[in-house]
Amino acid sequence: MSTTEIDRQWTTRLRHRVTAKLPPEKLLPDTQPSYVSSWIYVFGVTTLAALAVVIATGCLLAIRGPQWWHGSDIGHFVNSLHLWSVEIFFFAMVIHLWGKYFMAAWRGGRALTWMTGVVTFVVSILTAFTGYVSQTNFDSQWISTQAKDGINATGGGAYFNVLNLGQMLMWHIVLLPIGAVALTVLHVLLVRVKGVVPPFAAKSEVEA
C-alpha cells in the first residue's frame, strides 16, 4: 500500500485530526494554570469522583438484586452508599454549576463545554428520578404515583410510564447512565481541548 493510500484511509485521517485537536500532553497535562489553585475549581472533579462511586455501587446493586439491597445488612450499606454518593454528586455538581455560571464559563469558545454540562445536568436529574421510582419499596410507589399525574399532564405518560417498573429500571440502569457517562466524557474532553476557563481579570489588570 502506498503512502498516499495510507494517508487517505479514514483511520489515518481520524487519527491525525484527533491528535491535532487533542495531543496527549493536552489530554493528560502535567500542570494547570495558577488560577486553578482555588477551592472553586475542585467541585468538577468531586462530581466525577462521586459519579465513579455511583456507578460502582450501582453495579453491585445490579449484580445482587432487590432482595439483597432490601434484606441484608451489606445490601443496605451498598444501597445507602449508592444514595449518598448521588447526594454528593448533585451537591458538588450544583456548586460547580454556580461557580461556572458566575465566571461565565462559556467564554473563549467554550459554549459547547457549557451546553454539554447543562444537558448532563438534565440527564442526571432524569437518571436520579428513575432511580427513585425503581427502589421497589413504598417510597418508590409513592413517588411514581405522584409523578404519573405530572407526566400525564405533559402527554408523555404513554411513552414514559413511571408506573412501569421494568421500563423505569431499564432507563435507570441502561439508557440514562450511558447518556450521562457519554456526556460527561465529552464534557471533560472539551475542557481538555479548550482548557479550564480563567477567572475574570481584576479591574486593575484590565486597566493596566
Next chain:
Amino acid sequence: MYWFNGVAALAPLDQLGHYLHWHWLLISVANLIVIGIMVVTFIAALLLPFPGRRRRKENQ
C-alpha cells in the same frame, strides 16, 4: 451501634417531615438545610485559601 441510635434519634424518619409554606413556596426543612449548606460551601470555596497556592506563586 448505640452511637448510631443516638444519631438517628436526631432525625426521626418514622414521622412526617417539617415543611415551610410561604404563599406559593413549599419546601421541606431538610431540603432548605441542604441548600443552606451548599451556599455556605460555595462562599467558603471562594474565600478560603487553597493549600500550596502561595508556594506555587513563589516558584513562578
